[in-house]
Amino acid sequence: MEAEIIAVAGVDVPVMGDENEKGIKRKEVKRPLDNTRVGKAPGMDGVRADVKGRGRSTISSLVLIPSSTGCNALHITDLDVPKVIQNGSRSSVILDCIYSYEPHDQGSLVVKWFWNHEPEAVYQWIPGKKPEAIGILRGRLNLEYSASKDKYSQHRALEILYPTTELTGFYTCSVSSFHDEEFESKRMIVYAPATRVNVSYHKTTPSTVNVTCDAHGMYPKPLLRLYEGATKQSRSLVKEAHEEVIEAEDGFSVYLQAQMEDRVLKQQETIFECVLSILETEYQVRRNIIYFKRDEKNYNEFLLMMLMIIFTNAPDSHEGKE
Structure with a gap:
């Protein structure tokens, strides 16, 4: 069931799951006179509440009827990107995007990688289909690399072959489904030492x-x-x-x-x-x-002495003439 946010006209409503003084849970929520539906949300985001006292809250404008599906179930738990690599020193390098998901994410899961914050992805994988390398990574990946035996995270990672300096930049992993989306970025430097x-x-x-x-x-x-x-x-x-x-x-x-x-x-x-x-x-x-x-001073004296030696040892221009 999807959560919905509805407007409430000054009704004193307890916090969800809380009880009033007699132990009876209050379930009634009065709609405003115009019966306006404010919006829908999968979780608690957007709820404004002025909490007064302990265990009770007076919700002045909005109240949320919670969903049973939970929130933010799709989550990147770790992004493993090498920070520094010397140019020509490795035959391949792994950039891994580890994430968790819920069963309802499986049918719409998409994994993408972006480079240097460009709008177009350089890698895309949809479970059940072959991964694709695009743009700067075309021809630079081992598309057969498997990071997991789980069919919904099998091709989440990049294996870049013979990384070179032009691949320096920020790498962003994006994991999305119809229910949620998460992304995270890290920089990789491929440096070349001085010749x-x-x-x-x-x-x-x-x-x-x-x-x-x-x-x-x-x-x-x-x-x-x-x-x-x-x-x-x-x-x-x-x-x-x-x-x-x-x-x-x-x-x-x-x-x-x-x-x-x-x-x-x-x-x-x-x-x-x-x-x-x-x-x-x-x-x-x-x-x-x-x-x-x-x-x-000593340098000038040295130059003067050298000049004297040169002129003293110079051959006489009349020497050898009769």
Whole structure:
């Protein structure tokens, strides 16, 4: 029997199953004068009640006559989606959508998967029929995979073959019947590590240095940072670094460079460290280089001495002539 909500004209009605002071259950519900039916509902949603006292409630506007079928029987109990996978590291991966249902759901049960919140499903299975892969998952699934022996949840899961970076995104499982619908989403990242990471420096003037970090071949877009200092306690982020990001078919390339004056460097020997990471993963690569800050006075004296040595040892242009 379906529950129905009807309007009540200021009638004092006890909570369902409650009794009045004499132990007699009150069953009468008076309709409003216009006999207006407000609506129907499979459960308790939408009921407005001002509860007064214990065990009794004065329902000022709406009262629900309950259904015997219960509510929210169709329920996703667990959505198992791998959080992080390295590109090319696995032959397949399972995304499972575990749910419970009632007998009255069986005849109209439909399982769908969506990718990146797009309106069109990328997978659909109706018990008794073959599962279908659509869109980005067409040709990427093992459609024979069985997650359960139960014929009403047998093909609820996705077995993605050789997952690659383009399959990164949010996966939403939707389970529905004529009586109810539930959905849940989780993100899966398929990342590609860097093919190379470099750090270098060169002098732009006698008193300045240009430090460069570059990394190539990653996916998704990585985070590249430049630090000055030898340890986590002493190092500081070089905020002056300028970043350039280029996306290509083989992944992202990131370039980071900073020009610094020798006088602002704290130590005579400075360690510069480039740290490459991919957000929401544990992937991280570090590269460092040591820069020796030179003393300008000693450096100038050194250059002068070298010039004197060169000119002193230079052959006489008249030597060997008679």
